[in-house]
Amino acid sequence: MPTLVFADNIGGKITKSSLEAVSYAASMGDEVVAVTYGNIDGDGGLGNYGAKKVIVASGVTTQDSQQLTKLVVQASTSVGANTIVFSHDNTGKSIAPRVAARLDAGLVAGATALPAGDEIKKNVFSGKAMAYVKVNTDKKVISVLPNSVGLKATGGSAEVESFSGDLGNAGVKVIEFKPTSADGAIPLPEAELVVSAGRGMKGPENWGIVEDLANVLGATTACSRPVADIGWRPHHEHVGQTGVAIRPNLYIAIGISGAIQHLAGVNGSKVIVVINTDPEAPFFKAADYGIVGDAFEVVPKLTEAFKAFQAAH
Amino acid sequence: MKILVCISKAPDTTSRIAFTDNGTAFDENGVQFIVNPYDEWYALVRALELKETQGGSVTTVTVGGVDCDPIIRKALAIGSDDAVRINTDPKDSLFVAKQIAAYAKDNAFDLVLLGKETIDYNGAVVGGMVAELLDVPFVSFAIKMEVNGSTATLEREVQGGVEVVEANFPLVVSAAKGMAEQRIPNMRGIMAARTKPLQIVEAQDVSTSTTIVRYELPPAKAAVKLVSADNVAELVELLHKEAKVI
Numbered sequence: 001m002p003t004l005v006f007a008d009n010i011g012g013k014i015t016k017s018s019l020e021a022v023s024y025a026a027s028m029g030d031e032v033v034a035v036t037y038g039n040i041d042g043d044g045g046l047g048n049y050g051a052k053k054v055i056v057a058s059g060v061t062t063q064d065s066q067q068l069t070k071l072v073v074q075a076s077t078s079v080g081a082n083t084i085v086f087s088h089d090n091t092g093k094s095i096a097p098r099v100a101a102r103l104d105a106g107l108v109a110g111a112t113a114l115p116a117g118d119e120i121k122k123n124v125f126s127g128k129a130m131a132y133v134k135v136n137t138d139k140k141v142i143s144v145l146p147n148s149v150g151l152k153a154t155g156g157s158a159e160v161e162s163f164s165g166d167l168g169n170a171g172v173k174v175i176e177f178k179p180t181s182a183d184g185a186i187p188l189p190e191a192e193l194v195v196s197a198g199r200g201m202k203g204p205e206n207w208g209i210v211e212d213l214a215n216v217l218g219a220t221t222a223c224s225r226p227v228a229d230i231g232w233r234p235h236h237e238h239v240g241q242t243g244v245a246i247r248p249n250l251y252i253a254i255g256i257s258g259a260i261q262h263l264a265g266v267n268g269s270k271v272i273v274v275i276n277t278d279p280e281a282p283f284f285k286a287a288d289y290g291i292v293g294d295a296f297e298v299v300p301k302l303t304e305a306f307k308a309f310q311a312a313h
Numbered sequence: 314m315k316i317l318v319c320i321s322k323a324p325d326t327t328s329r330i331a332f333t334d335n336g337t338a339f340d341e342n343g344v345q346f347i348v349n350p351y352d353e354w355y356a357l358v359r360a361l362e363l364k365e366t367q368g369g370s371v372t373t374v375t376v377g378g379v380d381c382d383p384i385i386r387k388a389l390a391i392g393s394d395d396a397v398r399i400n401t402d403p404k405d406s407l408f409v410a411k412q413i414a415a416y417a418k419d420n421a422f423d424l425v426l427l428g429k430e431t432i433d434y435n436g437a438v439v440g441g442m443v444a445e446l447l448d449v450p451f452v453s454f455a456i457k458m459e460v461n462g463s464t465a466t467l468e469r470e471v472q473g474g475v476e477v478v479e480a481n482f483p484l485v486v487s488a489a490k491g492m493a494e495q496r497i498p499n500m501r502g503i504m505a506a507r508t509k510p511l512q513i514v515e516a517q518d519v520s521t522s523t524t525i526v527r528y529e530l531p532p533a534k535a536a537v538k539l540v541s542a543d544n545v546a547e548l549v550e551l552l553h554k555e556a557k558v559i
Contacts, residue, residue, distance in 0.1 A: 065444070065450070109435075133526065134524045173479045176476070271556045290538070305546045
C-alpha cells in the first residue's frame with residue numbers, strides 16, 4: 001500500500017521541509033506518491049527524494065486549507081494510501097489536522113523519528129521531553145518536524161500525473177503575499193545555521209557585527225524576545241517559546257542570557273554556541289561551546305576566524 | 314458577533330517537567346497551571362477587542378475536568394462573558410476537536426478563535442480539526458485580524474512570509490504573537506468572574522485515535538566547553554572537527 005506525501009511549494013519551488021517529508025515516507029519502506037499544487041516544473045525534484053509518482057493539481061494556486069484538504073483526501077483514496085505524511089511546518093499545520101478530521105484518522109503532529117513498531121516519537125513540552133505515540137486507527141496522518149530527519153537523495157525521478165477532481169472554491173482569499181526576506185535569505189524554520197543576538201548588543205545600531213558574522217557563515221539572523229519587543233529587530237526574527245521555534249545544526253547566541261522561554265524555541269539546535277560577558281548566564285548550561293567575553297571584541301574576531309577557516313578549506 | 318474562544322490548561326512555562334508511573338504519566342506535583350499563553354494573550358484578548366468595537370459576546374470553551382476551573386475563572390476575569398466546560402479528560406487532539414466542534418455546531422458561532430498551539434503537546438492541530446468538522450474556512454497563525462461586517466481581513470504567517478487574506482464568517486482562526494497584547498485582570502474583573510456563568514456540559518462519546526505510550530526526558534547535556542576569548546580560532550576548529558557542523 002503506497003504512502004501519500006503532501007508536498008508544499010513556494011512559487012513552484014518545493015520546500016525543503018516537504019522534501020524531508022518525502023525522504024521520511026520513503027524510509028518507511030512503501031512506495032511513495034507525492035501530491036502538490038500550482039505550477040510545478042517536471043516532478044519538482046520530488047523523485048530525487050524517493051517519490052515514484054507526483055500528482056499535481058495545477059488549478060490550485062493559493063494555499064487554501066479546504067481545497068488542499070480535498071486534494072489530499074481524494075488523492076489518498078485514488079492511490080489507496082492508508083498513511084499520509086506532511087511536514088510539520090506552517091502549511092502542514094493548517095492542512096494535516098483537517099485531513100485527519102476528515103478521514104477520522106489518528107494524527108501524530110511533529111514526529112522526530114521514523115515509526116518504531118507501532119510507536120512514533122515526537123517532542124512535547126516545547127522540546128523539554130519526548131513522547132511515544134501509538135495511532136489507534138487504520139488510517140494514519142504523520143507530520144514530520146522540520147530539520148529532524150534529514151534529506152536522502154536517491155537520484156530517481158517520478159512519473160507526473162495531473163489531478164482532475166473537483167476541489168470546490170477557496171474559502172480564504174489571498175490579497176497579498178509579503179515574503180519575509182526580499183534578499184532570498186533562508187527562512188528561520190528551515191535554516192541550518194543561525195546567528196542570534198539579544199540585549200547584550202546594547203542597541204540596534206550595533207547589529208553590523210552580527211550581520212557580518214551571519215554573512216560569512218551564510219547563516220540566517222535571529223534575535224531574542226526583548227530585542228524584538230523594543231523594536232530593535234523585526235518580529236519575524238524572534239526565536240523562542242512565543243516566537244519561531246528553530247532546529248538548526250548550529251545556533252550562535254550573542255548577548256542572550258538564555259531565559260527558559262528562549263531555550264524552548266532553540267533547544268532543538270544540534271550545536272549551541274553562547275557568547276556572553278556574564279559567566280553566570282543560564283544559557284551556558286544549555287550550550288555546547290561558550291566564550292565568556294565582550295561581544296564587541298569576540299564577534300569580529302570570530303568572523304575573521306571563520307573567514308580564515310573558509311580560505312584554508 | 315458571537316465569538317467562541319478555546320481555552321486550554323497548560324503547565325507554566327518555567328515548570329520542571331517530570332513523569333511518574335514508569336514514564337507513562339505527567340507529574341503534576343508542584344506544577345503551576347496557567348491558561349495556555351497563545352489562547353490567553355492572543356486569542357482571548359483579540360476576541361475581547363473585537364467585541365468592544367463590534368458588539369457581541371465572547372464565550373470560552375474548555376475540554377477538561379474540574380481542575381480547569383481556576384484557569385476558566387482567570388479568562389472570565391480578563392473579560393469573557395461566560396464559559397463552558399466540557400466535562401471529560403482531554404484524551405487527544407482529535408477527541409478534543411470533536412467535543413469543541415459539537416458544542417460550536419449547536420450554538421452557531423460566527424468566529425472560533427484559539428491559540429496557534431498549546432505549550433504542552435505543541436500539536437497546533439485542534440483549530441484545523443474543528444474547522445474541518447464544522448466545514449468552514451480556517452486561517453492559521455494569524456498575527457492581525459480586522460472585521461468589517463461579515464468579512465474578516467487577516468494577516469497570517471505562512472512558509473516564507475506573511476499572507477494578507479480575507480474570509481467570511483463563520484470562520485476558525487488560530488492566533489499567533491502580534492494579534493493582541495496580554496491583559497492583566499483588574500480587581501473588578503476578578504470580582505465579577507466569581508459570578509459569571511460557567512456551564513458544565515456532558516462530553517460526546519467518541520473514540521480516541523492516538524495514545525501516548527510513554528514519555529522520555531532528553532539525555533542530560535554535557536557541560537559546556539569554554540574557549541578563551543583570545544583564541545576564537547580554537548572554537549572554529551572544534552565546530553569543524555568535533556561538532557562537524559561547518
